[in-house]
Amino acid sequence: MEKNTNNPSEFDIHAVLKPYLSKWYWFLIGVFIALVLAFAYIKTSLPIYNVRSAVLIKDAKKSLGASVGDVGVLEGLSGFGGMSTNSIENELEVFKTKKLARDIVSNNQLQVSIYQTNDIVEKELFGDTSPVAIHIINEKKNKKFPKEPFLLRFEDSQPVLESEEYNISQKVVFGRYISLPFANIIIAKNRLFDSEKVGKIGNQFKIYFNTLEGAASSIQRLVQVDLADKDATIINLSLNYPQTDKAKKILKSLIDSYNKDAILDKNSESQKTKEFIDQRIVKISRELGDVESEKEKFKTDHKITDLMTESKINLESSSDARKKQLExxxxxxxxxxxxxYLNRQNGYQVLPINIGLDNSESNNNIAAYNKLVIERNRLLENATPQNPIVLDITQQIDSMKKSIEESLKKNKVAIQLALDEYISEQNNIGSKITKIPYQEKLFRSLERQQQIKENLYLLLLQKREETAISLAVVAPKARVVEPAFVSDKPVAPKKIIILLLSLVFGCLLPFVIIYLKELFNTKISSKDDLKLLTKIPIVAEIPAISKNIDHLVKRNDFSQLAESFRILNTNIDFLLPKNADNNVIFVTSSVKGEGKTFVSMNLALTLTNSSRNKVVIIGTDIRNPQLQRYNDGVNPGKGLTEYLYDDHITVDEILFKNPSNDKCDIIYSGTIPPNPTELLTNGRLGMLLEELKVRYNYIIVDTAPLLLVTDTFTFVKHADLELYVTRANFTDKKLIEFANDSVETGKLNNVAFILNDVTKQNFGYGNKYGYGYNNK
Known part of the structure; x- marks a missing residue:
């Protein structure tokens, strides 16, 4: 017998581990299944390789807002810093744009994926490994692409296209236009197909179709872009993919599309400059023709052939001033x-540069302005004008435009002042040439205009040639420093990690299942569970027995069941009053089905093992009698109900001998009455117990469940000991609180628990009951 101190501060590691140790085979099974699944996954998974390439970005700056010369000073003074149109960080983002991803998909027909189906694992075919090439000519508007793949098979070398989703099965001709519900396509033989490279290939293929946007998004997710080093301008491009030829093609196409866009951006500035120069050449050519015509007419009208005359010294003195005026x-x-040109410009377009303007500040401002315009146009490819970065650049462009205009106006005033100074000097010299005819002065004026137009014309022709050369010779912005290559070993699946994870999962899943089972288990399963819920002593554990084994203890019985009841017999001696005979022992429970009748019957039989003991068992559960089922051969005519109801019935009339034990008598419940409580409280039961005490050493009273009816509480005062039966994996833990409350309020006295139907692994003393006895 054990008394429970009910101290929650005592931590019993064995109790914690017991549910897991008792189901150790779960862990073995879990690990085995997990390893089998892991090996199956590794066997059926395609190896994924890492494909990498590296490019060097020319003219890229690491630090944002880096500037040199006058442009840097202007940015510092005007607040235009903080945005470098050629920063390496910007180039990283350009590589990630969906525009480049769309170009890759369009240039390589990546909207269609072809897989061979003759293996357990689907393997993608691409390039020279695919026997056919499928091209999407155009997508149909407002039509959804298929969720399931099409099937392409060959019947007598003729392709047949099938789809369960669209209920399609049609023979097609290579190179002919095919109209599908979502797009128009063409299926052609792949001239690059290398059968030796592929090896054995079947005649059925799965065809996956995707939209342009969907395929571009997949490319964006696959490609990883990062810097090789924080201080370098080398960008690493990589992606993990099972089809290495396709992966290398994607990286090469990404670099080509990037360079193509970069060249277009760079040429836009030179193209604008060329257009401006061409317009100026046309205008200057027309003005030069007018001046030459006036000069010719002047000579004809005044019959002048040679103007180099008397004033040679004065003209030589004024030559420098004249030269300055021309410039x-x-x-x-x-x-x-x-x-x-600046005032006529609408929108945000690049300005002509390097047209011969001798003002470094204006030229630098124009160059900076053009960079900002190009950067803004690039951002607008993937953003709206309301994007914060676009708005910031737009503000910078507007501010820079004002700065350019102010710079040009200041330059104009400065040139005008200088020109006026030289004109004034020339006038002073001219006033000295008093002998030069009026005609000569007019001629010199025409000649001077002619020289200005000629110089400007030649300058524009030179700049046009320079611009044409810059358009014709443009080097790629991204130079490939590491062509695409494939990793030596697959990056996935990682076999060691998968096996380790499978081991962890194989152990973790049974642990979680057992933990959740224990967490949500509200039933008592062992003595340890019961000890945690009550301070009432636990006098016995009754083992669970099979249905095909007799449920009653026999004479000279050495089974586990008999041993457990002998321990119960020993323990109750410590709870019964000292030096007292003729004890009344109540056997009760909270609800029906916990085994109180089973315990009552076997306790009575065990008590009779002593030669001096005579025992009687009374079935007081007159609402639901259960004693009769242990003695099916007996047909009692009268029982407790009749005795309580009829004062003329004697005790001997209701006493029956137990067929299997002559020292154990039984008083059955009798007929089920309509008024059980009135019968149990009419006093006759007390008289019966007193008379039985004279005849028997032990009186076992099989009572009604306490939680269901109040019958037992009405005569519990007659009990010397109350055995409270609970059943493992049946009695709810909340019901123990009812027993505790009944003891604390005095409704029950001298109470002890019995845990019935305990499984072998949950025995408090191990599973050794009957050890050495069963083998006799």
Missing amino acids: LGAQFELNQDLIS
């Missing part, structure tokens, strides 16, 4: 044309 005049014209 300043040309600069003035260029400056004025740029101002006019």
